[in-house]
Each structure stands twice: as structure tokens, then as C-alpha cells.
Amino acid sequence: MTTALLAIDVGGSTSRATLVDHAGNCLGQGRNRGGNPGSNPPDLANAAIVAAVEAAIADAALPGLTIELALLAMAGPKFKAVQDQLETALKALGLTGPVVFTGDLQAMVASVTAATNGYCIVCGTGAGAVRLRDNELDAVIDAAGWLLGDAGSGYWLGHQAARAVTADLEGRGEKTALTSAILGDMGIELNDDRLPDGRPVPYRHFVDTIYAMRPIELARFAPMVIANRTDPVAARLLAQAEDYLVQDFSMVFDRELAGPVVLGGGIVAHLSGLQSRISEIMRGAGQVPDIRLVQDGSVGAVVLALRSAKVTVDEAMVQSVITSIAAHGLRARA
Known part of the structure; x- marks a missing residue:
């Protein structure tokens, strides 16, 4: 019998499920369409998440697999009815422990660093910025979903x-x-x-x-x-999107709190002036800019799942998770 942790990176467009052991080794991965209930009909959102988990379990192909804990990193509002239905579905797939919900921006930070203080700006299907202090959300701007916010997303x-x-x-x-x-x-x-x-x-x-x-x-x-x-x-739209994200960062930035600034999401790398403008704000506060671009948000979901299972995660562990997930992906495509 194999015991695993389940980490699910839930986006508006794509849901990715990853099974890992307690050392952060990737055992299986699966993906499906967007599973965020704030941007997809609840039934479709649940079905997408469950399908991604089923694909990860099939990919792992481990007999007698049990899932000790499931963590979902998700943007926007949470819906109690959806959570209850999802927990029932996951238990049918072998979940024996709790379902933990956390924000996608926290997962973004955890995808590139073990730092417990810092900032994250995300611009994918949705958009927003957060400040982390002692591994807890200390400030959030936007990330309110497509109907009420996500400016620049x-x-x-x-x-x-x-x-x-x-x-x-x-x-x-x-x-x-x-x-x-x-x-x-x-x-x-x-x-x-x-x-x-x-x-x-x-x-x-x-x-x-x-x-x-x-x-x-x-x-x-x-x-x-x-x-x-x-x-x-198009140029004006991209410039306006960049302005929104700079404004979001300015609102969460604390000149007394140093830490890396993590940029994530499929759009953020295409906002050509964003990094230099963030650097300018940080230098103006006497800080040395440390800006990191997220390549795979599912890494952060795994890191947060490990922490929820009381596993100590340091920088070496984060790099190990990154390496393991990348290697698993290469094997899957071979």
C-alpha cells in the first residue's frame, strides 16, 4: 500500500492534480479544464477537478493507493456546496484525510521559494497581488474574480x-x-x-x-x-494591464518588509515593463529587487500540501519538487 499527498492547482482555464510522497517525489499527474467555481458552472468545475485527480491516479498506477490529504490551491471565492460535493468525490477516490483549501497566489510564491515573507503578483485568467508575512496572507488586492475585479487579467x-x-x-x-x-x-x-x-x-x-x-x-x-x-x-490594452498590476503591487508593498516578488500566470511574462517598474518601487524603498518568474504553479500546490502534512520545506525541498515534477513530465512525454 502506498500513501500519497494530493495537490491540485485549480485555475479558471486548467486544473492540474499532482500526487507526491512525503519527500516531494512526483508519483502521478493529471490535468483537465478549468475547475474554479467562480468562473465555471459548479458541476463542470467539480467534474474537471475530479477528472484531473482520476488522471493523476491512473498515471501513478500504484495498487492500494491511499491519499492522506488533498490540498486545493484556488483563486477567487469558495463555495460551500461545491466543497462538500468535491470532498465526497475525493473520498470515493481514496482520500482518507482532510481537504485543505488555500489561495492560488500563496501557491505561486511556494512554487519558487521557501521564503515565508514576500509578495506575489499573478496575471493569468485572473489577476491580483498579495503580501505574505510569516507564511500567512497579510494583504490582498483584487483577485476578486472576473465579475468584480481581475483587472489586467x-x-x-x-x-x-x-x-x-x-x-x-x-x-x-x-x-x-x-x-x-x-x-x-x-x-x-x-x-x-x-x-x-x-x-x-x-x-x-x-x-x-x-x-x-x-x-x-x-x-x-x-x-x-x-x-x-x-x-x-492591443498595445494600449497591454499597457493598461501592466498599470493595473503595478498599482496592485504598490498597494500590497510594505517598504519595511523585504522578500522576493513572485510573478505568475500566463500573461505576466508578456507585460514587458512590469519587472522594471516593480524593481523601481523596491529600490525607492531601499530594497534590493528579487523578482522570480513562476514556471509551474503546481509546484507550489505540492509544497503547501507537504506543509499541511507537517513536512518541513526548505529551499532544497522546493528545488527537489521542481526537479521531480519536471522529470515526471519528461517521462510522460517520452
Whole structure:
């Protein structure tokens, strides 16, 4: 019989489950679509998380596997009904211990450092910033979900891009390369045909398609904003996203609290001036900038799961987890 810890990195677009032993060795991994109930229908969110766990268990292929503890690193609001359903489902898969919930920004920090003081800025499907003090959340800005916040996030970029395309098609906004890029991605022909009411046919097709999507799916347009960053409209959106994140950091930054600044999420690396602007704020407070980019947020979920199981995690352990997960991924692709 093998006892494992289960760490689940739950995002708005992707859920990743990792099984590890108490030394942080990766035993199995699985992934599925977004499992965040704040940005996905609760039933679909639960199903995605469970499917990712099932894939991790199948990948581990260990007879008699029991799961001592499950930790979920998740952005945004938590829903009690979803938690209860998820706990029942995980117990059916071999969970014998508790289900622990923590924030995705805490997991981001733990993905690159064992430091218990510091900062994290995340910009993926969602966005926000936190300050950690003695391994506890000391301040949080934004990370409020797509409906109420996440300014500068992948969702925000996609939403703003869709609004720009709508304005372009109707002739009340600036021409932008995002129009052809996004319509092409959606399979909508860009032409000059008009409806009886005078509106462009592509406009009507675009609007109908957008309203048939779940709101969070607008994040799919963010990569097109990045790919067309020389377009004036796209450039302004990226600049505004960067401004939002700098503002978030400024609000959580404490000039008396030194520590690394961790940047995570699929969008953050494409905000070209972000690191230099953060460095400027830190230097102005007399601190030496230590900015680290997260490559794999699931590492932090594992680190937090280990800590929840009373395992002492130092810098060497964090590096060991990073190495083990990367090696497992390479074996899986071989």
C-alpha cells in the first residue's frame, strides 16, 4: 500500500492534480479544464477537478493507493456546496484525510521559494497581488474574480478585445488588427455584407457567438492581444494591464518588509515593463529587487500540501519538487 499527498492547482482555464510522497517525489499527474467555481458552472468545475485527480491516479498506477490529504490551491471565492460535493468525490477516490483549501497566489510564491515573507503578483485568467508575512496572507488586492475585479487579467484583456472588435465592426470605434485575428479564430468571415437593419453581418455573427460563450471563455482572446501587440489598440490594452498590476503591487508593498516578488500566470511574462517598474518601487524603498518568474504553479500546490502534512520545506525541498515534477513530465512525454 502506498500513501500519497494530493495537490491540485485549480485555475479558471486548467486544473492540474499532482500526487507526491512525503519527500516531494512526483508519483502521478493529471490535468483537465478549468475547475474554479467562480468562473465555471459548479458541476463542470467539480467534474474537471475530479477528472484531473482520476488522471493523476491512473498515471501513478500504484495498487492500494491511499491519499492522506488533498490540498486545493484556488483563486477567487469558495463555495460551500461545491466543497462538500468535491470532498465526497475525493473520498470515493481514496482520500482518507482532510481537504485543505488555500489561495492560488500563496501557491505561486511556494512554487519558487521557501521564503515565508514576500509578495506575489499573478496575471493569468485572473489577476491580483498579495503580501505574505510569516507564511500567512497579510494583504490582498483584487483577485476578486472576473465579475468584480481581475483587472489586467487574461479575462480582462479578452473582454476588452471583444469590446474593441465590436466597436470596430460597427464603425463607432478604432480600426484594429484584433478584429481580423479574433474573427478568424472564431471562423467568422469578415466582409461588407449588411443586414436589413444596416448592421454588418460579421457584427451580428460575432455578437451572437460571444453571448453563446461562458464569460470566462473570453480569456481565449488574450493571446491574440499579445500576438498583435504592435497594433495600437492591443498595445494600449497591454499597457493598461501592466498599470493595473503595478498599482496592485504598490498597494500590497510594505517598504519595511523585504522578500522576493513572485510573478505568475500566463500573461505576466508578456507585460514587458512590469519587472522594471516593480524593481523601481523596491529600490525607492531601499530594497534590493528579487523578482522570480513562476514556471509551474503546481509546484507550489505540492509544497503547501507537504506543509499541511507537517513536512518541513526548505529551499532544497522546493528545488527537489521542481526537479521531480519536471522529470515526471519528461517521462510522460517520452
